[in-house]
Amino acid sequence: MPTTDFDAVVVGSGPNGLAAAITLQREGLSVLLVEAKSTIGGGMRTEEFTLPGFRHDVCSAIHPLAVGSPFFRSLPLHEFGLEFIVPPISAAHPLDGGSPGDSRVGLLVGDVEDTAESLGEDGDAYRRLFYPIVNGWPSLESEVLSPFHIPKNPLQLASFGFKALSSAATLSERFRTKEAKALLSGMAAHSMLALNHLGTSSIALVLMTIGHLYGWPLPKGGADSIADALGAYFEILGGRIETDRRITSLSQLPSAKAVLLDLTPRQLLALAPESWSGLYSRQLKNYQYGMGIFKVDWALDAPIPFDSVSCRSAGTIHIGGTFEEVAYAEAQTAKGKLSEKPFVLVAQQSLFDPTRAPEGKHTAWAYCHVPNGCTVDRTAVIENQIERFAPGFRERILARHTMDAMEMEAYNPNYVGGDIGGGSMKLSQLFTRPALRTSPYRTSAKGIYICSSATPPGGGVHGMCGYHAATRAIKDLFL
Ligand SMILES: Cc1cc2nc3c(=O)[nH]c(=O)nc-3n(C[C@H](O)[C@H](O)[C@H](O)COP(=O)(O)OP(=O)(O)OC[C@H]3O[C@@H](n4cnc5c(N)ncnc54)[C@H](O)[C@@H]3O)c2cc1C
Secondary structure: OOOOOEEEEEEOOOHHHHHHHHHHHHOOOOEEEEOOOOOOOOOOOEEOOOOOOOOEEOOOOOOHHHHOOHHHHOOOHHHHOOOEEOOOEEEEEEOOOOEOOEOOEEEEOOOHHHHHHHOHHHHHHHHHHHHHHHHHHHHHHHHHOOOOOOOOOHHHHHHHHHHHOOOHHHHHHHOOOHHHHHHHHHHHHHHOOOOOOOOHHHHHHHHHHHHHHHOOOEEOOOOHHHHHHHHHHHHHOOOEEEOOOOOOOHHHOOOEEEEEEOOOHHHHHHHOHHHOOHHHHHHHHHOOOOOEEEEEEEEEOOOOOOOOOOHHHEEEEEEOOOHHHHHHHHHHHHOOOOOOOOOEEEEOHHHOOHHHOOOOOEEEEEEEEEOOOOOOOOHHHHHHHHHHHOOOOHHHEEEEEEEOHHHHHHHOOOOHHHOOOOOOOOHHHHOOOOOOOOOOOEOOOOOEEEOOOOOOOOOOOOOHHHHHHHHHHHHHHHO
């Protein structure tokens, strides 16, 4: 007679909850996945926010981390309908001052050589920086995308770490051109930290390396197709999913040997205050969340009319001008101030995926960083920044939908104060998130694990947090 209802219960069906559930189910365990919303997916959702037929990615849009994830690559997700589309240019970062049709722009395009060539006099500096990382990535990736551990390739990891742990400001000194420096600033700004912070180079190097190896793809149909494929695979393995089930106390869960929470520290504290030791509670309370975001989705009459031809062929556009301008905007946000010229991330999915909009029409997706918890409407400053590099953009808008940082949190409680990374990526909690323990995935309560992006390796759609947490639980409880 089984003594528990399930071997494991996973709360939350984001990429990490799904990855944890699949990892456990693949071991032959019986797994229940519960989700508060009516559909699974966490940050991988697509909705007709604006007008009928316009499909907007609510959260994640561009997925280098998904195709770069060794765990996702190990799954037969294409058999469950997942198809990635790779835009010809991964990312473009326009600068003021070019002539129309030939603007100055930093590009992440193709392999290292393609990008190096596009950077002109900074080509050799780019090659020196990226060839060792890109060539070494097959053995580096599992080291970089893991919790703190004794490395298998210490010299190689040390060489990567030396560059990755520096600030983007320091790394940018390798380059002379405004284009190369700006390109680096936009990549590093994904860290949602001021660019003089140690470690801000790491996210830039990882995103750019994966870009060279796999491109920066978008899933055909929308981000929800990643969730659908993961969910279908989990169910084929025998896993059970229950939606519309918001857990407010761990006592509501059926009995199980292991419970894995795809949640962040603030929710752990609310869900089971009596379960945690005093020390663990204090560590969870001290956990720091980062900047929030303000997001806009547009239904458009025609593509964004970027001056730069390259921007019109790029899946992602980083808008914010020079390295100095991006660094200033991010530093202001980090200080809790609003910037009138924020760094804006734009994705233009419908250019490459016609399923996203009615024929001849288009979608665009964008957000800028704001202080955590900010509720100020940033639509105008975001549109001003796009208009700066794409005059006439506003005339193409048919409808828009916005979400401020607190609306983001209301949509998904994991985005505390609008922080979409599950917690600040600053170096002091990068490896030990959410608490300094022998394994960051173990909580202080036996059998309860945390598997969200609040654990290493952090934010993004890659499932590696869930995979590592489930692997830990299997070793602790089921071997
Ligand atoms: C606007 C935006 C843009 C982004 N862009 C990108 C991008 O382009 N590329 C990329 O890789 N990443 C992107 N991200 C980040 C990415 O979406 C997240 O890092 C990722 O989804 C985190 O995964 P997770 O599994 O840890 O948590 P989540 O995806 O947040 O999933 C948590 C799940 O738990 C559920 N839940 C919460 N509380 C409860 C409860 N009490 N009971 C039951 N269920 C509960 C939630 O409903 C949710 O489904 C973006 C995020 C946002 C918001």
